Amino acid sequence: MESTSTRTRTLSRTLGRVAEALCTPLVPADYLDIVAPMRPGARRAKVVAVRPETARATTLVLRPAFRWPGHRPGQYLRLGVDVDGVRLWRSYSLTGPQRPDGTLTVTVGALDGGAVSSHLQSVRVGALVEVDGPDGVFTLPDVAPAKTLFVTAGTGLTPVVGMLRTRLADLRDVVLVHSARTADDVMFAEELRDWAAQGRLRLVERHTATQGRLTAAALADLVPDVAERETWACGPNGLLDEIAAAAEAQGWTQRLHTERFRPVLVEPGTGGTVTYGRAGVTLEADGATTLLAAGEAGGVLLPSGCRMGICFQCVVPLTEGSVRDVRNGVVTTATAEDPALVQTCISAAAGPCALDV
Incomplete structure (x- = not known):
């Protein structure tokens, strides 16, 4: 019974x-x-503290609504914010381990014309952001190398400071070469300089306003044994291209690990070309037809339980482009490097887009 x-x-x-x-x-x-936006399990976080690092960089302390799965030092999370009715996603490196109170930290550098960075620079305590992650392979190995070199420029320092805050005690013979416009533009400056004063690492600051741009040739002069060191480099593409070329020429490519800045150039529109990647189907869809309906009309077998009242069975990765939520007009944008999960039954093309389905 x-x-x-x-x-x-x-x-x-x-x-x-x-x-x-x-x-x-x-x-x-x-x-x-x-x-109840912060109900248990919701994939979002509340901003519980805002701390300026420099005139153009701000640290956000986030409290996730869901159980954080843990992350490796150097990984990033994706933050989604609504800017003028458009949901935009950007990736930000975690700048330390999860704190005992369950909070996480990311540091956002201002970008000229950057919609998300500008929004987050002025965000207030209590604001909510969407969260996805963690992700990324720019991490330290479990067994620390004998000699370590970190090369960073601007906000490229953020994943590295996450590594140092978590693993510095495990590392030996550490050199950090960091490039910023001036001494005042160096993020986490007091902490880094304290570590250097304690002899825990060798810190080399390159201030481009007076010393010029950091180059691979300058790096070789600053760190003569660069070819012997396991190296993690993060910063603008130009700098990383030079370092990669030098590593290849000198035979230490296998010891070089890089993380590149990735500008987001997607502009949302109305309707567009939809690519269903694994199905090998590309078709045109208007801005009123859902991705589910458009795909089925084009012969693509898509996962869904919508018509039986079973929700979230149609969630698939948006790997590139923009889609619009037909219920409220909110646009979700993704790139190949920063995909986003979308519901095909309520999303329509907002320009060219691609789905991993």
Whole structure:
């Protein structure tokens, strides 16, 4: 005989499916986002502190609503914010381990014309941001190398400071070469200089306003044994290209690990070319037809349970481009380096886009 608790759970699940069917295309989770945006399991975080690092860089302390799975030093998370009705995603390196109180830190550098960085520079305590991650392979090995070199420029310092804050005690013979416009533009300057004063690392600051741009040739002069060191480099593409070329010419490519800045150039529109990658199908869709309907009309078999009231079965990775939520007009943008999960039953093309399905 069925127990009372079993009947109660069955009734609860049935009522939930009925509720989802009745409010399609909205689902109960959409309403919960309004009344309980930080409910357990929601993929977002609250900004609990804002701390300026320099005139153009700000550290955000985030408290995730979900159980953080943990991350390796050097990895990043993706933050989604709504700017003028468009949801934009950008990647930011985690600048330390998860704190005992469960919070995380990222540091955002201002970019001229950067919609997300400008938004986050002025964000206030209590603001909510969407969160995805962690991800990234720009990390230290479990066994620390005998000799380590970090080469960074500008905000390229952020993943490296995450490594140092977590693993500096494990590292031996550490050199950090960092390039910034002036001494005042060096992020985490007091902390880095304290480590150097304590003899825990050798810090070389390159101030480009007076000393010129850091180059591979200058790096070889600053660190004569560069070819012997396991090297992690993060910064502008030009600098990393030079270092990679020098490493190849001198035979230490296998000891070089790089993380590159990736500008986002996607501009949302209305409708566009949709590529269903694994299916090998490309078609044109207007701005009113969902990606699910467009794909099915084009012969693409897409995962979904929408018509049976089973939600979130149609979630797939958007690998490039922009899509618009047909319910509220919010646009989600992604790049090949920073994909985003979207629901095909409520998303329409907002310009050229590609799905990993």
